[in-house]
Amino acid sequence: MKPAQHEPSGSLVGSLADILASAQSAFDKGDHARTEEILRQVLEAHPQIAAAWKLRGINALRIGLEDDAETFLEQSLRLDPEDAGTLFHLGNAYLKDSAFTQAVDLYQRSIAIRADIPETHNNLSAALRLAGRPSDAEAAAQQALRLERNYGEAENNLGLALCDLGRYPEAIHCFERAIQIDRENVEALNNLGVALDASGEVDKAKETFVQALALQPKNIDAKLNLGNLYRKTGQLTDAAQQYSEALELNPGDLRAYANLGLTLINKNQPEGAIALYEKALALAPETPDIRMSLGIAQLMLGYFDDGWRNYEARWQATSFTAKRRSFAGTPWTGQPLAGKSILVYAEQGFGDTIQFARYLPLIAQQAGEVVFECQKALKSLCSSLDGVTKLLARGEALPETDFQIPLMSLPLRMAEFAGHMPTATQYLRAAGDATEGFRQRLQTEKPSVGLVWSGNPDRQDDWIRSCPPTAMRLLLDQRDYEFVSLQFGATPSELSPDIVDFGALCRDFTDTAAAVDALDLIITVDTATAHLAGALGKNVWVMLGHHADWRYLMNRTDSPWYPTMRLYRQEKFGHWDSVVEACARDLRSGLGMTDRA
Template sequence: MLRDARRFAESDACLDALLASRPDHADAHLARAVSRLVRGDLRAGWEEFEWRPRRLPAPPWAGEPLDGRRILLHAEQGFGDTIQFARYAPLVTRAGGRVILDMHPLQFRLLRSLGPEIQVLVRGPAPAPHDLHCPLMSLPRAFGTDLTSIPAPPAYLAAEADEVARWGRRIAEIETGKGSGPRVGLVWAGNPNHRNDRNRSIPVERLAPLLDTPGLRLFSLQTGDAKAARPAALPDLTAGIRDFADSAAILANLDLVIAVDTATIHLAGALGMPAWLLLPYAPDWRWLLDRADSPWYPSLRLFRQPHPGDWDSVLRAVATDLERFAAAQFAPQKQS
């Protein structure tokens, strides 16, 4: 609570006192990791983050020379985390490892776009043979990542060309009669089981300032339970999605994504497409504090609550910039 209120000195004092009496309290170390990471103290945060539980018996990799050994990189948390830290897999290859990427089946096709030198496998009951392993979220520590050395190429994943064409045809059928403005996809809610979902998701009725913006072709990218509340003015683009490769192909047909903190925003950033992220006052650690950009994803803009719960200010600011975006996108077409 103190951390989310940005009372960091008091939060640190609580955690330090607990760890002084119980040095092996894993949850306290993880809480201190998050507190350091959100403030940009990445190297100290990665060290504390290593108090996560381990599942594999093989030796963990911590950045030492690989010399051609087989290294299993495996996801351990959400889909967005996997997308964010998959960027390190090519770096492990260049560091001398034979990389095996152990993935959820819904992300298998998408992550094959990392390159042919990386062996992407669907997670099975037992891991593939390997010499070393490293959870994806331990890779920043292995590479000594700080704010000045985040590997952030403009794009490191790609949609499949044939899928882009197939979804492009479907979207063209859906949008008949919607005009010719830029295509904008919206996501307003995350997984309701997420511990911070009550802060990060937006009630759909609060989207009115965006839905009233002229000169746009707006679409819903919302999935899960919140999809049932989709406004009638938002055509649904999610029917028929099989996996994240399909989602990537859909995004490739849009001009902009506006979303709360979900896997969709990570996917847009990894593809290098323009995306606006709507953040609560107490954001997830990876978005840091008080900045309008992300060192992890160059194509993102961040819109933040100025006060806890203040989505109205965020959405008014987004609506204003959205009008400018529509006008700027339309201007070249009008001139030509």
């Protein structure tokens, strides 16, 4: 074949077949500028050649010009609608452009014409998974592997689909197969590390990420995942280093900004996190996850005006997708409420609902009718709230109201009306007869102390917030007190065989409220029980991990939310002994016993 020649003017001469062959040759050599120039001239003279549009689109896609690729490939498809290759490459363009549904359609059309191409099934799997269809993605990847057994990329995509389905052992096998096929498959190594981490094999996950970085030291995904693993295991300095290195490699990587900011928050450095988040938002102002995190850092420092305003971005954040709901009422942003009805609905955990229920009596002073929707487990307890016209559990039919607002948006919307932080000593009440029933179960006349040492085991960070029972035993040496377990779902004998067990008698929050109300003091880790005790106006000491939740602010031993709450903070990550010793010392001094029930 003779290569295409140029006239002095630069235009191509030679047969059309030779010219197209020259374009293909330039493309194969990676000379994408030359490929584009040849095809542009061909198509100016012969705009009906589908193959030229097709190659021009593939060339544009290769150099990252997705929009141009889509334009060129769509033109090729108009000229030759049954070309499976064009459908495949156009699907690739849409996949790169994050148009996953369109990519799925194009791959399926390509398969309808040529079902024997493993790459099409493989890419269909990727598009299906990203479109939120992991089961279909699994089937597509399996078909690719039936067509080509040793297909590492398909094993990788099958593993990703299985991860989305929560089938981590199977996913691990797929990623290991992909690595057997190609020992330097860094993407599969990275995904294997994620699956191992999700399966609880933290040490193996760490080794896998390190192996990936040994092969590709500048792989940002592996750095971020290794950083996430370090942060999860409390190695915050190492985590920060990985995220910082990722930012050096790509100063615009928003994931690195988000994770480094979170690590700084975990290190009790919210000022540094704020500076980082503001830098990220200067690059990408419409990034709700980062704006929400900025709000949390500001709330940690007590910057409530800015903090609540930025925390509103949670409703656009990916982490809140499952919490979004739709209501008929107009969102309340401070409009006059006289004679109007408003729905307030709980949005997050039990502790959040208990903490922010304090705003309901205040909004009731403005509104004609307040409808409050809470979690089913809290409905009976919340019946003691003042000002609530109608109380409903989530799942019950809601009446139409003029306005609606999520519970944790009330601090922002009510700031100008009610001050920044309502601090009523008590705004929830326990049932008196039930309280008396628990009092009757106490075995001595000594001051009574309720203990909670573990939180919700389903929370990813529970191991950080929960205190080992062995560390709590120091408290039991204080012989002037009667100790009671309020721990739910645990055997109190792991703390002491002699401890009175109220936890086993608590079927719901109403029972727990009565049990708490029967005692003189509650000592608890950061759980809903801490908020419950504070809302009941009981003396409560909260033992906090080195990084405490934003609501406990910084460097304080008191809480602006609960006048009867005292805070005990870890001095060093994971070290509970000093916290328990401080509580024991204060028990010996009689602190907190002046207002015995």
